[in-house]
Amino acid sequence: MKFTEDFTFYLKQERKSENTIKGYLLNVQQYIKWFEASYGLECNSLYRQNVLEYISFLKNIKVQNAKTINHKISSLTKFNVFLIDQKVQEEKVIYKTDMLKVQTAYASPTKVSEIEVKQFLQNILESKNKRNYAIAVLLAYTGLRISEALSIKLRDLNLQTGECIIRNGKGEKQRVTLLNSRVSHAVGGYLKERNHSAVSQTSPYLFISKKREQLERTVVNRLFNMYSQTITPHQLRHFFCTNAIEKGFSIHEVANQAGHSNVNTTLLYTNPNQKS
Template sequence: MKDRIQITLKPLWYNNRKLVAIDFHNNESVKEYINSLEGVRYSNIYKTHYVIYRSNIINELFNYFRAKKWFVDYSAFKENNSKPKREVNYRENYKLPPLKDESLKELKSFGKWLLQKRFSKNTVHTYVEVTGLFIRYMELKQISTISSRSVEQFNYDFIFSTKKSVSYQNQCISGIKQFIAFKKLTIENIDIKRPNKDKKLPTVLSKLEVKSILDATKNLKHKTLLSLVYSAGLRIGEALNIRPDDIDTERGLIHIRSAKGRKDRYTLLAPSLVPLLQAYLNHYTPKHFLFEGRNGETYTQVSARQVLKKALRLAGIKKYATLHTLRHSFATHLLEGGTDIRYIQELLGHNSPKTTMIYTHVSSTNLSKIKNPFDNL
């Protein structure tokens, strides 16, 4: 006697839309019968047939399959069928288990593998961190193997539902894909599309605000650091990796080595910054890096952020600003001063002029030339 065919109906959520998943044991005749059903589709991500949920759909499906005298399990819809279950607030209740020793060793090897591929230290740290979260998520959900579906589940539960930023989501996807390559896994349908970043305009400080920040900073090292970041339009990682011999006072240039994309470039050394820089070098005599912490190690980004935070408070500036805001301000002030945007692109180390063009949207020079119709009323 043949085993009775069973059809299982389960709720499935995708992009905040409720679906009905139709699960069954692999059988070609059953598959044909399901595919002949109006509105049925197949999900490559969840590896299941489904239809869009609507009122009375469970009853329709039950009758459709019972016509073949198949057993239909729809118990997942019996409780509170008319109202979807409240989604878990992962931000409050989502606690991942700690990493096991075996996973910690694997992540350490993964980090070394990324370094050998010449990823930056920041990127390696981020990829290892997000991959660790993914492994812990799999442990929580008792998922034994990495698949496109497990990555999609993690993306939805841990990133989308908790309203993480688009940038963080892209970092997670990139990190997990690198981990899959590290483990030499072949996973079908892993083409997870990255969402486009929000096109937000950067915060820009006025020249007066920048001056007030520098004037409020009395510590010689702190003042030199903030002055250099602004006057050369540096990313903070670039500023902290500068060595004393990268400063060319005769040519008025600073050599930025292995910046984003592992590219070298030259940027400006402001003549008025040279006396301050020389006083700093004479007092601190750094050996390896221009800005050093304890024991000659690189000055940390955390410490640099604290320097700016204190300067903003002392200067009485309420506007939200980061160290990258100084870089944005440098570029905007150059544009307002009439510098060709192609030169600004070179100084900032942008690959595409499109990236640099964003500063045309925050420059007050172009906007000030527009005649406001209110003035003609």
């Protein structure tokens, strides 16, 4: 099949780059070489059965990865369109469904290191505000969403068993979150201080302000901005997931704790050394 000049011209008309054109030509030439070696015949057209056999050859004999094979399929797809345009053949023989699924290597969403989180928590601790410290520690070591943390009611908290019921999780799902000793100690210290507030007599919520029965998210955001330009409540959630997996927790344990409805979300944290 003599096609090189016409196919090149066709691709240039579509304003493809020189590198793209070279890639298309190379991939098509490799297919033709395979076809002629396999069948001892000249390749005059594309047939679906041949293309499927070629894909199987690339996968099982050449053992090429999915991304490389998909590049070759894309080139043959474009060549197929070219042959139809040139009236060499009429039918489309390659489809989008022929592309192989590529397993993407996701980078962990966390942008803060453990030492940065520890320094952040230490600075809040030294401010001597036990409520602020309790919130930050809770978020860093439970993986709670900020909305979940601020909605915790006293009746849902049991520091003796180290458990907290989250009633307003995403999708209105309820779950039990475990509190480690660091969280229990920080929250316990805050509760002693909380009892001296006038609002504490009427508010069912764990976290309160001097005038409101439920602490507002904007207050927490301002607090975080005071101590860090990079650490946010949501970043602490990312930190928890990555840190827990690094410490040996299973994917399902972390998914449960963080309230992920799909473990694929949790799997994003299995590449802790990459930055997104």
